[in-house]
Amino acid sequence: MVGDRTKRKVGFIAEEVNEIIPEVVIWEEGQIDGIDYAYMTAVLAKAVQELDEKINEVASGQQSILGAEFDLQNKNIINVRNILSASGNWSIDENGKLIVKEIETEKLTVKESAQIGSSEKPRGITLYDPTGDPYCVSVAVGGALASESGVCAMSSSPSPSSNSPSPPEPPPPDTTAPLITIIGDNPATISVGSTYVDPGAIVSDAGSPNIGYTTSVDGVVMAEVQIDTATSSVHTILYSATDQAGNMGTATKTVNVVDPD
Secondary structure: OOOOOOOOOOOOOHHHHHHHOHHHEEEEOOEEEEEOHHHHHHHHHHHHHHHHHHHHHHHHOEEEEOOEEEEOOOOEEEOOOOEEOOOOOEEEOOOOOEEEOOOOOOOOOOOOOOOOOOOOOOOOEEEEOOOOOEEEEEEOOOOOEEEEEOOOOOOOOOOOOOOOOOOOOOOOOOOOOOEEEEOOOOOEEEEOOOOOOOOOEEEEOOOOOOOOOEEEEOOEEEOOOOOOOOOOEEEEEEEEEEOOOOOEEEEEEEEEEEOOO
């Protein structure tokens, strides 16, 4: 018995602390009997230090998330490999290459060179005459410039030469959800009072390689899976992954916490 339990006291629930910091929990005859607050002081001091560091980061405007640096004061994002839109319509890679489907601007300045279209997908430029009529200017076979009344079509480029090859059809849209393969037993069975370590899952997607996944336990989103093993119970882990096209894949795992007695 630790302390006088006839007096009303304020403290932590030892069973809950045991799941997080078992080193500070006191056991008597195989049962949890209390918490050694002297040992917990060091843990709390460390937590306060880390919280103080995080507060200083927020105050200075510098944030680090998964290796990327966010300068909130100067509004800069540093050390980012790629930026992808949620719709998949635009992206910027680490070399400064911007890929978009459409740009609307009052002024466009090109300092070195500009490329419009490709040999596989020849394109034209829509120009307007002083009366406001549009003309599609394109390059025919041999390099001669040609114009045709009307705006340039998105699917093909007009050309006076009938020998110009037709551009290839665009690839079909990605409608396949990522495939999530769960690692380890499913369902998994562990004993009451033990610690559950989730082996995770593997995500594969042909259109969006190297995508990650999120997890939730019994409907609660968690960065790291944690299972309450204090009593016999059944828990459900949900793995979710979304590719660049917005397709979502899911997989579930059941964890049974059983009393070996």
